[in-house]
Amino acid sequence: xxxxxxxxxxxxxxxxxxxxxxxxxxxxxxxxxxxxxxxxxxxxxxxxxxxxxxxxxxxxxxxxxxxxxxxxxxxxxxxxxxxxxxxxxxxxxxxxxxxxxxxxxxxxxxxxxxxxxxxxxxxxxxxxxxxxxxxxxxxxxxxxxxxxxxxxxxxxxxxxxxxxxxxxxxxxxxxxxxxxxxxxxxxxxxxxxxxxxxxxxxxxxxxxxxxxxxxxxxxxxxxxxxxxxxxxxxxxxxxxxxxxxxxxxxxxxxxxxxxxxxxxxxxxxxxxxxxxxxxxxxxxxxxxxxxxxxxxxxxxxxxxxxxx
Numbered sequence: 001x002x003x004x005x006x007x008x009x010x011x012x013x014x015x016x017x018x019x020x021x022x023x024x025x026x027x028x029x030x031x032x033x034x035x036x037x038x039x040x041x042x043x044x045x046x047x048x049x050x051x052x053x054x055x056x057x058x059x060x061x062x063x064x065x066x067x068x069x070x071x072x073x074x075x076x077x078x079x080x081x082x083x084x085x086x087x088x089x090x091x092x093x094x095x096x097x098x099x100x101x102x103x104x105x106x107x108x109x110x111x112x113x114x115x116x117x118x119x120x121x122x123x124x125x126x127x128x129x130x131x132x133x134x135x136x137x138x139x140x141x142x143x144x145x146x147x148x149x150x151x152x153x154x155x156x157x158x159x160x161x162x163x164x165x166x167x168x169x170x171x172x173x174x175x176x177x178x179x180x181x182x183x184x185x186x187x188x189x190x191x192x193x194x195x196x197x198x199x200x201x202x203x204x205x206x207x208x209x210x211x212x213x214x215x216x217x218x219x220x221x222x223x224x225x226x227x228x229x230x231x232x233x234x235x236x237x238x239x240x241x242x243x244x245x246x247x248x249x250x251x252x253x254x255x256x257x258x259x260x261x262x263x264x265x266x267x268x269x270x271x272x273x274x275x276x277x278x279x280x281x282x283x284x285x286x287x288x289x290x291x292x293x294x295x296x297x298x299x300x301x302x303x304x305x306x307x308x
Contacts, residue, residue: 002112002113004111007090007111007112007113010088010113011050011054011088011090014054014088015053015054015057018057018058029189029190029191029194029195029197029198030170030172030184030188030189030190030194030195030198037052037065038051038052038055038056038059038065038067039065039066039067040066040067040068040072040116041066041067041068041072041076041119041132041134042068042069042072042075042076044135047067047089049090050090051089051090054087054088054089055067055087055089055116058087059118060170060171061170062118062119062120062170063120063168063169063170064118064119064120064134064138065118066118066119066134066138067087067089067116067117067118067119068116068117068119068122068132069114069115069116069117070086070115070117072116073117073122073132076122076132076133077129077130077131077132077133078122078123078124078129078130078131078132079122079123079128079129080117080121080122080123081121081122081123084117084121086115086116086117086121087115087116087117087118088113088114088115089113089114089115089116090111090112090113090114091111091112091113091114092109092110092111092112093109093110093112094107094108094109094110095107095108095110119132119134141187142187142188143187144185144186144187145186145187145189145190145191145192145194145195146186146192147186147192147195148192148193148196148249149247149248150196150244150247150248150249151195151196151199151200151247151249153247154199154200154203154243154244154247154288154289157288157289157290158203158287158288158289158290159290160211160212161203161206161288162174162179162180162181162203162206162209163178163179163180163181164180164181164183164199165180165181165182165183166183166184166185166186167182167183167184167185168184168185168188169182169184170184171184172184172198172201172202173202174202174203174205174206176208176209179206179209179211181199181202181203181206183195183198183199183202184198193249193250193251194251196244196249196251197240197244197251200239200240200243200244201236201237201239201240202236203240203243203288204235204236204239204240204243204281204284204285204288205232205236207239207283207284207287207288208232208235208284212287213280213283213284213287215232215235215280215283215284230273231270231273231276231277234273234274234277234281235277235280235281235284236281237281238277238278238281239280239281239282239284239285241281242281242282242284242285243284243285243288243289246285246289247289
């Protein structure tokens with residue numbers, strides 16, 4: 001049995017460990033195929049507060065944000081599969097207390113920990129159980145956001161772009177080894193602009209390939225938080241903004257406090273990073289759009305240019 005301080009410490013470490021690996025659900029402009037709010041399969045009610053945040057972090061690898069306790073899975077006609085690890089959640093249990101002076105009884109909430117498992121970790125049917133049943137509403141189709149004209153133009157102009165796979169899932173990434181991009185389905189995005197930005201971000205990463213700009217992009221291999229990872233992510237962010245602006249696509253950038261604080265730290269650690277990243281981002285945008293150096297205005301190399 002854990003006391004409140006122990007529970008708070010355990011949940012905080014759980015979250016910080018995930019964030020240290022680069023998992024930040026507020027940065028994702030898409031949702032899981034069935035929705036993004038972690039929900040109890042037993043009650044049908046969404047989780048709130050710390051539980052919602054923690055399950056959003058740990059639920060990224062699963063198709064549906066549906067969770068049940070070990071006992072809950074059994075009550076639903078299934079069981080948790082052998083070898084699966086659950087995620088701790090916080091709940092409050094009401095206990096009776098008695099006032100020492102008046103003898104009057106009253107009830108107070110006591111913080112407790114429980115463990116839940118994703119529906120994907122539960123048996124779908126075998127010799128010992130009927131299998132877990134997912135309510136029909138979780139199969140509700142979402143409309144696909146349109147491909148903006150600017151995105152279509154980008155895909156047309158980027159003539160040697162990598163292979164792009166729109167796959168149902170919860171990840172968007174560029175693979176340098178395979179020279180391919182994987183991105184969630186357009187049905188998983190709420191706005192066409194979010195799809196545009198996510199695709200442009202990964203396309204910018206792809207310009208680092210040795211057969212293109214041969215940029216020293218190590219985001220696919222370097223650990224999260226390293227200087228090389230931070231710089232390449234900054235290049236991808238800036239490159240996506242630049243190329244979409246050139247194509248007339250307006251995108252609202254993520255302004256979460258944690259995201260901004262992360263970039264501030266990276267820039268403070270290396271003041272030269274921003275100028276270098278902007279230069280690389282511009283080269284990436286130009287490359288994708290087929291713009292040659294002689295087609296754009298540049299400062300004379302012998303001229304001292306001051307930014308005021």
